[in-house]
Amino acid sequence: METFLQQVINGISQGSAYALLALGYTMVYGVLRLINFAHGDVYMVGAFAGYYIANNDAVQANLGASWMTAVVVMAGSMAVCAFLGILIERFAYRPGRGNSPYTLAFWLAIVGSSVGRMVGGSTPALLAGAAAGAVLGVGLDRLGIRPARQSSHLTLLIIAIGVSLFLENGGQLAFGADPKFFPEIIPTRRIQLGGLTVDSQRLTVLGVSVVLMVLLTLIINYTKTGKAMRAVSFNLDAAKLMGINTDRIIAFTFALGSALAGAGGILVSLLYPRIDPLMGIMPGLKAFVAAVLGGIGSVPGAMVGGLIIGLAEVMAVGYGQSTYRDATAFVILVLILLLRPSGIMGKRTSEKV
Amino acid sequence: MLELRNVSSGYGAIEALKDVTLRIGRGEIVTLIGANGAGKSTTLRNITGLVPLTAGEILFDGKSLKGMPTHRITAAGISLVPEGRAIFANLTVLENLEMGAYLQRDRARNAREMDRIYTLFPRLRERRKQAAGTLSGGEQQMLAIGRALMTGPRLLLLDEPSLGLAPLLVHTIFQAIDAINREGTTILLVEQNANAALKHSHRAYVLETGSIVMEGPSQQVAGDPRVKEAYLGEA
Ligand SMILES: Nc1ncnc2c1ncn2[C@@H]1O[C@H](COP(=O)(O)OP(=O)(O)OP(=O)(O)O)[C@@H](O)[C@H]1O
Ligand SMILES: [Mg+2]
Numbered sequence: 001m002e003t004f005l006q007q008v009i010n011g012i013s014q015g016s017a018y019a020l021l022a023l024g025y026t027m028v029y030g031v032l033r034l035i036n037f038a039h040g041d042v043y044m045v046g047a048f049a050g051y052y053i054a055n056n057d058a059v060q061a062n063l064g065a066s067w068m069t070a071v072v073v074m075a076g077s078m079a080v081c082a083f084l085g086i087l088i089e090r091f092a093y094r095p096g097r098g099n100s101p102y103t104l105a106f107w108l109a110i111v112g113s114s115v116g117r118m119v120g121g122s123t124p125a126l127l128a129g130a131a132a133g134a135v136l137g138v139g140l141d142r143l144g145i146r147p148a149r150q151s152s153h154l155t156l157l158i159i160a161i162g163v164s165l166f167l168e169n170g171g172q173l174a175f176g177a178d179p180k181f182f183p184e185i186i187p188t189r190r191i192q193l194g195g196l197t198v199d200s201q202r203l204t205v206l207g208v209s210v211v212l213m214v215l216l217t218l219i220i221n222y223t224k225t226g227k228a229m230r231a232v233s234f235n236l237d238a239a240k241l242m243g244i245n246t247d248r249i250i251a252f253t254f255a256l257g258s259a260l261a262g263a264g265g266i267l268v269s270l271l272y273p274r275i276d277p278l279m280g281i282m283p284g285l286k287a288f289v290a291a292v293l294g295g296i297g298s299v300p301g302a303m304v305g306g307l308i309i310g311l312a313e314v315m316a317v318g319y320g321q322s323t324y325r326d327a328t329a330f331v332i333l334v335l336i337l338l339l340r341p342s343g344i345m346g347k348r349t350s351e352k353v
Numbered sequence: 354m355l356e357l358r359n360v361s362s363g364y365g366a367i368e369a370l371k372d373v374t375l376r377i378g379r380g381e382i383v384t385l386i387g388a389n390g391a392g393k394s395t396t397l398r399n400i401t402g403l404v405p406l407t408a409g410e411i412l413f414d415g416k417s418l419k420g421m422p423t424h425r426i427t428a429a430g431i432s433l434v435p436e437g438r439a440i441f442a443n444l445t446v447l448e449n450l451e452m453g454a455y456l457q458r459d460r461a462r463n464a465r466e467m468d469r470i471y472t473l474f475p476r477l478r479e480r481r482k483q484a485a486g487t488l489s490g491g492e493q494q495m496l497a498i499g500r501a502l503m504t505g506p507r508l509l510l511l512d513e514p515s516l517g518l519a520p521l522l523v524h525t526i527f528q529a530i531d532a533i534n535r536e537g538t539t540i541l542l543v544e545q546n547a548n549a550a551l552k553h554s555h556r557a558y559v560l561e562t563g564s565i566v567m568e569g570p571s572q573q574v575a576g577d578p579r580v581k582e583a584y585l586g587e588a
Contacts, residue, residue: 237403238435
């Protein structure tokens with residue numbers, strides 16, 4: 001029984017981190033009907049931003065091992081990610097919603113260069129890939145096949161993949177492909193709660209996640225911008241007719257979701273300090289599953305979905321094998337798609353509002 | 354106040370409006386009637402910038418609206434009550450009205466305006482804490498009109514406000530339209546219910562497959578034999 005409770009605590013803590021990440025997927029889906037596949041990579045950037053801030057000489061000299069370091073790392077990483085989210089929206093998805101054919105061509109070139117880099121591994125291969133992507137993009141437009149026009153879902157999907165590859169490859173160039181180790185910004189302590197032991201890291205993850213989720217809920221439900229987010233996600237045109245600058249609300253949504261991803265990147269790095277430029281892929285996918293499980297577009301759904309995935313994963317490892325860890329989320333994904341594709345809190349109809 | 358000059362518009366290869374010219378004077382209720390698919394909603398989407406023009410121009414108080422995004426057109430004083438109401442079902446009645454006041458920072462003004470709307474539609478006051486999605490069709494129409502009024506329009510565009518409503522509610526809605534106009538708001542009313550629309554308007558335009566085929570004082574249009582036959586169900 002005690003090990004079970006121990007597992008539950010670990011699962012909730014892990015799950016709350018997934019929930020933070022899942023919220024970004026669900027909020028962006030809400031306003032744009034788009035799965036932002038680059039979201040896991042924003043989380044990765046968050047972890048690296050925290051790494052560099054924590055190891056920064058000025059921060060080390062002035063704050064050292066005090067708790068202020070953890071606060072600065074957290075706030076800094078969230079700010080970096082919020083800014084990155086705004087950039088992604090501004091330079092990838094917003095032009096993707098317009099009707100220039102060159103946006104698609106540009107992001108196809110990014111996809112092409114990544115493929116070139118993977119397959120050929122040389123600069124010429126990379127350039128050839130980029131050229132092929134750009135030609136394909138412009139060619140499609142000239143042939144009159146214009147997925148790039150009028151905000152097609154296919155275009156946005158290609159752009160999402162492009163942004164994701166850009167951040168992953170860019171991360172390898174900027175941070176190096178080898179893993180780095182996240183510093184211990186929260187001193188490890190074992191805390192006794194009744195008969196259970198929880199370490200300070202897990203408690204921090206849980207506590208910070210809960211605080212952030214409460215803040216988010218307050219923003220969405222009670223601020224004017226939060227209400228505008230809900231209005232935009234229900235009916236974009238009607239929101240415009242209210243005088244709402246919907247592009248701004250969409251950018252704000254990206255900033256908010258990305259800041260949460262940054263926080264998630266720091267929190268998970270407290271538990272698993274090994275960070276590398278591809279670290280966002282797996283948690284990104286799991287958080288996506290969590291969002292689908294909760295009902296994509298639903299904010300409370302993402303929170304519940306994250307917790308369920310975290311719990312299921314910890315239980316699968318605890319009572320099964322450690323190799324079950326990553327498979328858990330995908331088994332759950334298959335189950336939801338079979339049993340209830342709209343998710344726990346999603347609307348049953350597939351009607352687009 | 355509003356002038357459409359030789360406006361054409363469409364959706365991809367589909368041409369919805371051809372060379373439409375119409376004008377609305379300050380204080381008027383102008384109605385635009387026409388059959389299904391005639392292009393009435395498209396005209397309103399053109400005015401509010403939701404659908405771009407392919408030719409022509411739209412002037413509001415003499416200034417071109419060309420290239421202006423929808424939210425700025427709303428800020429300039431034009432508000433549309435869209436077809437099908439498009440209320441925010443996931444927000445409460447009060448929150449819907451607050452969204453209408455999104456650009457209005459004057460709290461006293463907003464409170465006054467909300468009071469005016471509650472006086473116009475007392476039903477909304479009773480349900481202000483309720484999720485808008487749970488309202489009846491007629492109440493949703495009231496909310497859609499109230500929400501549009503909160504934006505503080507000088508020109509109110511209404512797209513088939515009586516659609517799908519019981520006769521008694523149709524009456525309520527048209528009474529409200531008259532009242533709103535008396536209080537100083539200019540109105541462009543799109544309707545399939547030509548009978549009521551012609552009774553409650555000063556001037557009328559008739560739209561047929563994307564073109565204006567007739568215009569004049571509403572009484573005169575209502576007396577036209579072709580209109581009687583095609584739109585008023587009289588032989
Ligand atoms: N989103 C759209 N995509 C493609 N064609 C459209 C779209 N909306 C309208 N149309 C077409 O444009 C024409 C005019 O449509 P519009 O909605 O303006 O007519 P309407 O007069 O408002 O009709 P109704 O009385 O049925 O509301 C129609 O032929 C319609 O099929
Ligand atoms: Mg219509």
